Amino acid sequence: MKHTFILFTFLFIFITGTKAQTTVTSVKLNGNIVELTVTSDKAFYVGNNIHILHIGKTSFSHNKQSKKSLTFLIPESEFNVLADGETMWMSYGHKFNGQPSDEFVQQMAKENPNAVWFLSKFSKDLLKK
Amino acid sequence: MMKNYFTSLVALTLLLATNVQGTYAQTTPDPGIPGPLAVTKMDYDLGDLAFTTSTSFPSSLEVRGNIHFPTGLSGGPYPVIINLHGRHSTCFETADPSNTDLAWPCAPGYESITSFEGYDYFATFMASHGYIVISISANGINAHDNSSSDYGMDARGELTQHHCDLWNTWTTVGDTLGLTGFGSMFVGKLNMQNIGTMGHSRGGEGVVKHALLNYAQGSPYHITCLITLAPVDFHREILNGIPMMNISPYCDGDVSDLQGVYFYDDTRYNDTSDHTARHQVLMLGTNHNFYNTVWTPGLYPAGGSDDWDDIYGSSNNFCGTSGSINKRLTPSRQQAAYTAYASAFYRYYMEGDTSFAPILHVDDLIPPTSSTLDSSEVFVSWHAEDTMRLDINRVLMESSEVVNTLGGTASQAGLFIYDVCSDDLSAEIDCNLSFSHDKEPHSGSGSELGMPQLEIEWDNDTAWWENILPAANQDISGFRHFQFRFGVNFSTSLADTPVDFAIELTDVLDSTASLNIADYTNANYFPPGSHFLCIPKVMFNSVKIPLSDFSGIDLEQIKKVTFRFNNGNDGAILINELCLTGKADVQNTTGTTLENISQLVAVYPNPAQQSINVSLGNMYENVSSIELHDIHGKLVYAKNRDMNSTVTLDINNMSKGVYVLSVKTSHQLLNYKIVKQ
Numbered sequence: 120m121k122h123t124f125i126l127f128t129f130l131f132i133f134i135t136g137t138k139a140q141t142t143v144t145s146v147k148l149n150g151n152i153v154e155l156t157v158t159s160d161k162a163f164y165v166g167n168n169i170h171i172l173h174i175g176k177t178s179f180s181h182n183k184q185s186k187k188s189l190t191f192l193i194p195e196s197e198f199n200v201l202a203d204g205e206t207m208w209m210s211y212g213h214k215f216n217g218q219p220s221d222e223f224v225q226q227m228a229k230e231n232p233n234a235v236w237f238l239s240k241f242s243k244d245l246l247k248k
Numbered sequence: 249m250m251k252n253y254f255t256s257l258v259a260l261t262l263l264l265a266t267n268v269q270g271t272y273a274q275t276t277p278d279p280g281i282p283g284p285l286a287v288t289k290m291d292y293d294l295g296d297l298a299f300t301t302s303t304s305f306p307s308s309l310e311v312r313g314n315i316h317f318p319t320g321l322s323g324g325p326y327p328v329i330i331n332l333h334g335r336h337s338t339c340f341e342t343a344d345p346s347n348t349d350l351a352w353p354c355a356p357g358y359e360s361i362t363s364f365e366g367y368d369y370f371a372t373f374m375a376s377h378g379y380i381v382i383s384i385s386a387n388g389i390n391a392h393d394n395s396s397s398d399y400g401m402d403a404r405g406e407l408t409q410h411h412c413d414l415w416n417t418w419t420t421v422g423d424t425l426g427l428t429g430f431g432s433m434f435v436g437k438l439n440m441q442n443i444g445t446m447g448h449s450r451g452g453e454g455v456v457k458h459a460l461l462n463y464a465q466g467s468p469y470h471i472t473c474l475i476t477l478a479p480v481d482f483h484r485e486i487l488n489g490i491p492m493m494n495i496s497p498y499c500d501g502d503v504s505d506l507q508g509v510y511f512y513d514d515t516r517y518n519d520t521s522d523h524t525a526r527h528q529v530l531m532l533g534t535n536h537n538f539y540n541t542v543w544t545p546g547l548y549p550a551g552g553s554d555d556w557d558d559i560y561g562s563s564n565n566f567c568g569t570s571g572s573i574n575k576r577l578t579p580s581r582q583q584a585a586y587t588a589y590a591s592a593f594y595r596y597y598m599e600g601d602t603s604f605a606p607i608l609h610v611d612d613l614i615p616p617t618s619s620t621l622d623s624s625e626v627f628v629s630w631h632a633e634d635t636m637r638l639d640i641n642r643v644l645m646e647s648s649e650v651v652n653t654l655g656g657t658a659s660q661a662g663l664f665i666y667d668v669c670s671d672d673l674s675a676e677i678d679c680n681l682s683f684s685h686d687k688e689p690h691s692g693s694g695s696e697l698g699m700p701q702l703e704i705e706w707d708n709d710t711a712w713w714e715n716i717l718p719a720a721n722q723d724i725s726g727f728r729h730f731q732f733r734f735g736v737n738f739s740t741s742l743a744d745t746p747v748d749f750a751i752e753l754t755d756v757l758d759s760t761a762s763l764n765i766a767d768y769t770n771a772n773y774f775p776p777g778s779h780f781l782c783i784p785k786v787m788f789n790s791v792k793i794p795l796s797d798f799s800g801i802d803l804e805q806i807k808k809v810t811f812r813f814n815n816g817n818d819g820a821i822l823i824n825e826l827c828l829t830g831k832a833d834v835q836n837t838t839g840t841t842l843e844n845i846s847q848l849v850a851v852y853p854n855p856a857q858q859s860i861n862v863s864l865g866n867m868y869e870n871v872s873s874i875e876l877h878d879i880h881g882k883l884v885y886a887k888n889r890d891m892n893s894t895v896t897l898d899i900n901n902m903s904k905g906v907y908v909l910s911v912k913t914s915h916q917l918l919n920y921k922i923v924k925q
Contacts, residue, residue, distance in 0.1 A: 164502075164553075164555075164558065164559060165335070165336060165337045165348070165350055165551075166335060166336070166449075166502040166503075166536070166553075166555060167334045167335045167449035167450045167478075167480055167502050167503055167536070168480070168502055168503050168504070169394065169399065169482070170394075180394075181394060181395055181396075181397070182394050182395065183394065183395050184350055184394055185350065186349070186350070192395060211559065212502075212503065212504055212505060212686075213504070213505070213684065213685070213686065213781060214505065214684075214685035214686075214693040214694055215683055215684060215685065215693075216677075216678055216680070216682070216683050216684075216685065216693065217683065219683070227780065227781065230780050231559075231560065231780065231781060233558065233559045233560070234559055234560065234781065235781075
């Protein structure tokens with residue numbers, strides 16, 4: 120609980136970009152899996168495509184979905200090699216030709232609030248061991 | 249539990265009759281007219297956690313479904329269709345249906361959303377034509393599949409095979425589980441050697457995996473054909489040897505990149521032993537969910553969604569339902585469209601009813617009346633059986649720009665762009681039409697290859713592209729059509745304007761005949777709609793031109809095929825699959841293609857004690873051998889000549905156990921698992 124509270128505080132400091140109604144609310148280590156939870160004030164669509172968490176050029180999609188949260192399951196070894204300062208964003212499906220800029224992601228998120236979400240900048244410090 | 253659905257059938261008939269628009273001038277029968285038989289529906293439910301997969305799927309699964317069948321079940325065995333739904337919410341709160349959940353089993357106070365019932369309209373329809381249709385529930389997979397390494401693909405395949413195993417028991421020895429009303433009523437009624445499957449969405453990938461699993465198990469059941477409906481293809485599974493049809497909804501808001509096109513594209517030329525056909529149907533104005541009535545708002549108490557509107561907004565022109573240009577089909581029209589095309593497909597392959605071939609083979613430009621579609625709303629691709637086809641230029645690699653598949657020269661003059669794209673992992677993983685992969689579904693993306701295609705752009709009337717036919721291939725008189733597959737490049741073509749160009753054939757005496765494609769297809773449309781991420785999309789559709797319309801030339805001596813971009817407008821297309829189709833000498837006197845042998849073979853009884861009958865119908869002359877091997881591969885019976893329409897194998901003295909019966913033709917090997925009791 121204490122760690123979760125610290126994370127919350129840390130994340131609020133870290134989060135930049137658009138007004139966040141969809142945010143990273145928890146990053147925990149469970150065994151050798153990092154569980155990164157994205158929470159929204161609106162339910163995520165339950166369908167056949169996959170929600171993709173993009174961190175820089177890397178993406179993750181295995182997750183546990185509940186009504187207003189998605190908990191992405193990231194192998195610890197893959198989490199540890201992610202670069203600090205990369206943009207974290209999420210999409211429902213969608214592949215792109217090339218890596219979109221922050222401004223472009225924000226534009227997509229603004230025009231497609233149920234398909235693209237701009238989250239924050241990534242830091243491995245999100246995970247407080 | 250038993251309920252007569254005759255009233256539903258009447259309602260469906262009225263629904264289809266009142267939705268008619270356009271005309272249907274062809275002589276092709278309408279596949280969407282309900283059949284004459286009354287229909288009965290029964291449910292079965294063995295429990296929420298009755299099945300555990302052999303793989304690592306994180307939950308046990310329900311074994312639940314329903315069956316639609318001709319009332320009375322006289323005669324039989326009937327061909328079998330199996331429906332597998334996709335991913336959707338699994339439960340809703342009984343007291344407040346607006347409160348849905350994604351859990352399994354459902355929590356107290358909640359009840360399951362019966363997604364498997366969403367295809368009852370089609371099950372009722374097909375049962376009225378003499379089919380048995382089974383729809384299976386997969387909520388347990390939906391609740392847990394996103395944390396599974398394969399998103400539930402293997403589990404869907406296993407669950408489908410488990411239902412096949414159950415029904416194989418119920419049609420051989422009857423019910424042993426005490427299911428209400430079952431008893432022995434289905435004994436001898438299901439033909440498990442003539443199964444068609446349909447998977448919607450994640451279920452689409454599921455039925456492909458099921459067919460592969462069934463094959464890996466020695467083909468205990470014969471999957472005659474399958475439909476993938478707005479499917480995912482996360483894993484690029486390759487299924488050869490089974491005729492398939494992929495249906496793509498242009499306004500799919502869920503699987504918006506229409507990735508199911510890969511099921512067709514990936515399996516065209518990869519396996520020289522695969523002699524089966526592929527079909528692709530593009531339906532403009534259709535979304536993802538309305539094919540399933542349980543997923544459709546207003547038709548079920550909980551969980552319904554208009555996927556396009558809910559994800560991308562209703563105000564979008566073309567795909568949004570409140571846009572100023574609303575081209576969306578109503579749910580009833582969308583279901584009627586599916587019914588017509590799926591019915592044509594199943595009845596062609598499972599009954600050998602070739603009267604529906606013009607719909608599947610791109611001969612009919614006007615859709616069946618019952619589909620409610622007009623010719624600007626539906627487009628078909630057909631990758632013909634290789635026995636009916638001669639490929640001129642498949643366009644598989646960069647060298648296709650200069651040498652075609654026959655070894656002849658390919659060349660061009662005056663084209664602004666002439667380049668094979670989506671053919672390599674480096675610079676041309678896609679054709680660079682848009683930043684969004686959704687807009688060019690056939691292309692590759694990231695580290696995944698797509699379908700190679702030739703990008704052509706012209707800005708003058710003198711531009712041309714030609715393919716030389718080598719001397720050995722210049723007699724094309726044995727074929728009926730010249731065919732290719734293409735889409736209009738929205739990024740550089742003249743907006744909202746159909747393209748047109750001419751196909752010119754030249755014989756060895758330099759006589760030419762030229763025809764404009766606009767006279768033969770509507771697939772030259774400019775891709776409609778505008779959305780930041782999703783549309784317009786370049787979708788490939790087939791164009792077919794009768795060779796008999798090229799007059800004044802000698803079809804026994806054609807030396808080249810030339811595309812002339814001389815219609816006065818600039819334009820840009822993406823194109824491949826240049827071929828000749830309709831080779832006359834691969835059809836027998838009954839008009840049945842060799843492909844249909846698999847549908848005509850019946851093996852019975854199975855299990856058996858004394859003898860096994862192999863019924864070959866009127867195709868027995870095409871069968872070269874029948875062999876029986878034991879489980880260790882040892883040959884225990886062989887017949888290589890003097891085939892009759894029915895061959896009887898004496899197995900009385902053989903040991904009890906499992907055997908594999910192989911029926912060989914010059915083009916196919918059909919295997920059946922036999923149990924000797």
